[in-house]
Amino acid sequence: MSQPARLQPLIPRRPPIETTLFDFFKVGPGPSSSHTIGPMKAGNDFLERCRALPDATLARAAAIHILLLGxxxxxxxxxxTDTAVLAGLLGTAPEHCQPGMLSALAAHPEARHGLRLRQWEISLSLADITFGPVLHDAPFSNTLRLALVxxxxxxxxxxxxxxVGGGFLQWKGWTPPEHGHPVHPYGTMRELHEQLDRTGLTLHELILENETAITGMPRPRIFAQLEDIMDAMYDSVRRGLSASGRLPGKPGVWRKAGGLLERAKNQPxxxxxxxxxxxxxAFAVAEENAAGGVIVTAPTCGAAGVMPALxxxxxQDLNIGERALREGLLAxxxxxxxxxxxxxxxGAEVGCQGEVGVASSMGAAMLAHARGNTARVVENAAEVALEHHLGLTCDPVGGYVQVPCIERNAVGAIKAYNAALLATCEEAHQHLVTLDAAIRAMGETGREMSVKFKETGEGGLAVSIVEC
Structure with a gap:
């Protein structure tokens, strides 16, 4: 009896993927990669551009104007976002931002800070930041305009x-940086399978070979940086489990991770x-993120609890070895x-399906691969997790990455575990929907989704919980 054909989407051929591991997994402060890490990088980049101006220009500088859009x-x-831009302009890069720095800046909104431009100095304050219109004509929702005047x-x-999400930053006139090209190019999961079949490589080996070809980094250095990323994930879990009290902001959300862990240990x-x-x-990391603590974008800050939890x-609980963990992370x-x-x-582009949904999909793939499953099973696990987050809106209450974001990270981790379980218990060839189809559906859903449900706080739970 013939097997049913897998449902493949019609995706126009695009250039191959050239994203690198350490552009994707970044250590930095929460609570949002697009709202915190990206804007901090923008501020830092603008500072360096100002410092490169001629003396005659800098001698006339009086102020920096900052406009936030979308x-x-x-x-x-x-x-x-406001404190992140300010921190970047004051010379702080996300990977060097200390926990508590942003909250310290927020505690004194009228304070003036000296910004050194070689031998000249201008003062800068949170009051210099203008919150502009949500609807605008720039090509991306999350837009910042900075001007030295x-x-x-x-x-x-x-x-x-x-x-543009995940801490990635572009600008008007931006062109991709020069680098190497993947030795095993692919732009879809279907093309990735073709490369795996052609080369006989495992999924994690193919990712490693592409990483070396694009960045020029030798394997020992890649492994060392992966260990740093994994250690940062473990640290964020441990810090969150040991913390207590209320999270910053008007909602007054209590930290729950430590209590959840103690009660979990006593379950019969x-x-x-x-x-x-x-x-x-998952609560532990999501609460750390909400408090502005240091986390890893996986793929974003708002979804930072899913992957570290798994x-x-x-x-700690499944006794999977270090090598398998690293290989799972690569997958x-x-x-x-x-x-x-x-x-x-x-979230500002496609809603939370692109944040927690993708994190859950990645987590399912990680677990399936670490347990020694084939690439087809890994794909099926990722597809199941993503499929059942389709249409998920980004509707943060009060504009804080707390409600529903923290619980959503935990649910995403559980869905990832179940998706991996489903994929490993079914016959792989009987799975009809491909990961490419699920990703295409996510993109189409995101394009059709109202701006009210894309991180603007204008719809969903953000307006249903009126007391906040």
Whole structure:
């Protein structure tokens, strides 16, 4: 009896994926990669551009004007966008941002800060930041316009930046940086399978070979940086589990991770104990993110709890070895790359299906691969997790990455575990929907989704919980 054909989408051929591991997995402050890490990078980049101006130009500099547009304006205060831009302009890069720095800046909104431009100095304050219109004509929702001006308000340097999700930054006139090209090019999961069949490589080996070809990094260095990323994930779980009290912001949300873990340990059934602990791990990182702590974009800050929770559980509770964990993380990157390349990973562009949905998909792939399954099973696990997040809106209450975001990370981790379980228990060839089809559906859904449900705080739970 013939087997049913897998349902393949009609995706126009695009250039191959050239995203690198350490562009994708970034260490930085929460609560939002597009609202915090991207804008901080923009501020830092603008600072360097100002410092490169001629002396005659810098001698006339009097102020920096900052305009936030789109969801950066709508929910920027709750997401820490204003403090992130300021920190970047003051010389702080995301990977060097200390926990508590952004909250310290927010605590004194009228304070003036000296910004050094070689031998000249101008002062800067959160009050210099303007929250502009949500609807605008720039090519990306998350847009920042920065201008260095003279005493008469005439611009000396102007830049328009786009925070495109996951901490990735572009700007008007941006062109991709020069680098190598993947030795095994692919732009879809179907093409990735073709490369795997052609080369006989495992999924993680193919990702490694492409990483070396694109970046020139030798394997020992890649492994060392992967270990740093994994250690940062573990640290974010541990910090979150040990913290208590209320999270910053008007909603007054209590941290729950530590309490969830203690109660999970006392559950009478083994499966409840494990799932309870997985919930606690995801809460721990999502709460750290909400507090502006240091986390890893996987693929974003808003979804930062899913992957670390699974990774921590795989190590601590499932006794999966370090090599398999690393290989699973590499496999998860392939899924994240595909989602970013063919749809999007920013809540402002496609809703939370692109954040928690993609994180859950990546987590399912990581677990399936680490347990030694074939690439087809890994794909099926990723597809199941993503399929059952399709249509998920981004509707943060009060503009804070807390409600529903924290619980959503925990649910995404549980869905990832179940998706991997489903994929490993079914006959792989009987799975009809491809990951390419699910990603295409996510992209189409995101394009059709109202702006109210894309990180603007103008729809969904953000307006249903009126007391916030």
């Amino acid at each position: 969801s950066l304006s709508a929910t920027g205060r709750g997401h820490g 003279d005493a008469q308000g005439q611009p000396l340097l102007e830049m328009e930046y786009y925070s 059934y083994l499966v409840d104990r494990f799932l309870g602990k997985l919930n606690a791990y 990774l921590y559980a795989m190590r 998860s990157a392939a899924v994240g790359f595909l989602a970013k390349h063919n749809a999007g990973i920013a």
